[in-house]
Amino acid sequence: MASTSGVTRLIVHPNDYPWGKVGKDSMAGRLTKNASEPGFQFKPEQPYAELWMGTHPTNPASLFTSPSTLLSKHLSSNPSLLGSSGHKFNPPFTGAKGSGTEDQTEGHVPFLFKVLTCKQALPLQIHPNKELAKKLHEEDPEKYPDVNHKPEIAVCLSPSFLGFASFRPYDQIVVFFKNTPEINNLSSEIQSSIDKFIKSPNGDNLRDVWEQFLKLSDNENVVKEYTERVLKEGVDAFREFKGEGFSEREKENLVKAVRSSREYYHGDGGLFSTLFFLNLVELKKDEGIYVGADGPHAWLEGEIVELMAISDNVLNVGFTPDSDKDDPSLVSKTVTCKSKTPQELKLDSKVFSKSQQGNTKVYNVPFEEFSILKISDDDQLKSFDGPAIAIVLSGEWEISEEKAEEGSCWFVGAGNASSWKNVGKGSGENGDPQVWVAFYDAQAEREEVGEK
Structure with a gap:
């Protein structure tokens, strides 16, 4: 199911919340061509609000080479791909009836990664802390499907964001x-x-x-x-x-x-x-x-x-x-x-110390479960001791010798070094060549990724 390089292509899906931009005006929408399964039906008049990339049962990723196999199932069978995160973070799913997590309680990356695009305000919101999340889940598992907190970050992809x-x-x-x-x-x-x-x-x-x-x-x-x-x-x-x-x-x-x-x-x-x-x-x-x-x-x-x-x-x-x-x-x-x-x-950023050619920028994130980086040109990255999920936002790439088209999404297992080659050498539909990677790595420098 996975390549020998430890890099596995994924199938991921959008959400069509009404606050999203419509059709090809939405970056999330444009990415669906290669992010979702072959034959995915793009609807020009539909809002595309978010592209989800992760194992959360609400909208989980599956393997491109085996669309019926959820990434979480693959990781349950191959726990070494989660590295230290598999021991550090217990999956926040109880399998409670009505939660939608009944058969997906194991094999989870500790983060949820999204491309989000909005033309109007999202609901004014907060996310409950772990104590309240547990209480709400017990009372209404359908509305509150997990028992986790939800600190988050956002990095701007458009010329500006409000x-x-x-x-x-x-x-x-x-x-x-x-x-x-x-x-x-x-x-x-x-x-x-x-x-x-x-x-x-x-x-x-x-x-x-x-x-x-x-x-x-x-x-x-x-x-x-x-x-x-x-x-x-x-x-x-x-x-x-x-x-x-x-x-x-x-x-x-x-x-x-x-x-x-x-x-x-x-x-x-x-x-x-x-x-x-x-x-x-x-x-x-x-x-x-x-x-x-x-x-x-x-x-x-x-x-x-x-x-x-x-x-x-x-x-x-x-x-x-x-x-x-x-x-x-x-x-x-x-x-x-x-x-x-x-x-x-605001988040500080710097050249990532695990970047061999200096074309990767990492953001210092003050949360334990995740970090994020941007690759802008050819690079090799030393291995993480946790999992990573990457989205080719723009351009044509080779990821550890795998062809990676604009919009394609990839899982990189713990312990696997990876190479990233910009083969298009020009701007894509979504701007200059760029790959964004969400990851967990307890071994990275603290001043780069925050305390882990």
């Missing part, structure tokens, strides 16, 4: 409260929480006031009034917003976020509980950020590679119909109320 991530510095939240006249039309209960936070900006008071905002519905007149004013005034709507976090570029992005909300989620209270509270982060190509477990976020516009601990658990509280929103009280109790600046969220 997303809400983590709480703003408290003083910036106060600026929103003091300079948004529509707040006077909110309930007395919310205004009381706002006043309390302004007088004493701390995590406990932030938790209280954010919970009140999360309770706003998806059809709030006050949100609509605010939206129309901002779109009428443009950046001038933020004329009193001064200091860090409120440059002209950042104000333009605030207007862009309001405009997007007006088009897709008019009146949804998620606009207030993101715009007022969370950093609106702009990434340029190859820039990355992280969101820790329990960190609130809502990706807004653009294309990224996304990498997270293996989990499909999520709590949604905005940019989605009221009927689909989770309990605001539960979410507010779960969320980490620490503030961060966009710069604190």
Whole structure:
């Protein structure tokens, strides 16, 4: 089933969530030609939101040479391919009835890798920590299929990417409260929480006031009034917003976020509980950020590679119909109320020490289960002591002497060195030649991949 080089081609599939870009406008969609099985039916009018690459039973990879064989089954039969990760991380699947994991409890890589593309905001969400994930799974295994946490990172693939991530510095939240006249039309209960936070900006008071905002519905007149004013005034709507976090570029992005909300989620209270509270982060190509477990976020516009601990658990509280929103009280109790600046969220990168020709860049990720790197030209990589999954994002390559077309996805087993040859030597449909690799390696340099 696997080649003698330890490199195995995979079949992976997209998800068609409505927030994804449509047809060939979607990078995830364009990649399906070679990422999915031969004969995959591409639908030009369908949104393609994510391309999943991993062993999670919600949308698992299988072997290209044996499409009926799941990667997890292959790894269960060949546990040495997981290396140290097989001993370090217990698969987070109980096989509970209704979870969709009944026959897929073993043989898992410790991460889930995605290409994600969005034309509108994803639901405002957090991912439960391990303690809450276990509780939610026991109560509703169909909705919460695993017992894992879900810290994650995102690296920009498009020229730019916008997303809400983590709480703003408290003083910036106060600026929103003091300079948004529509707040006077909110309930007395919310205004009381706002006043309390302004007088004493701390995590406990932030938790209280954010919970009140999360309770706003998806059809709030006050949100609509605010939206129309901002779109009428443009950046001038933020004329009193001064200091860090409120440059002209950042104000333009605030207007862009309001405009997007007006088009897709008019009146949804998620606009207030993101715009007022969370950093609106702009990434340029190859820039990355992280969101820790329990960190609130809502990706807004653009294309990224996304990498997270293996989990499909999520709590949604905005940019989605009221009927689909989770309990605001539960979410507010779960969320980490620490503030961060966009710069604190961004990932450092450097040439990878296991790169023989210096054409591989690795990102320092502060999570245990995963790391990520980008290969931009010919290179050889020393072996990892854990598994890796690679996606040829653009160009034509040879991966350990295997032909690797644009969109093809590959598994590299632990203990296997690998070679990467750029044979196309030109830009592909998705830009300059590039391969992205998610991996686990406890033996890599700590300053490169973070503490393991």
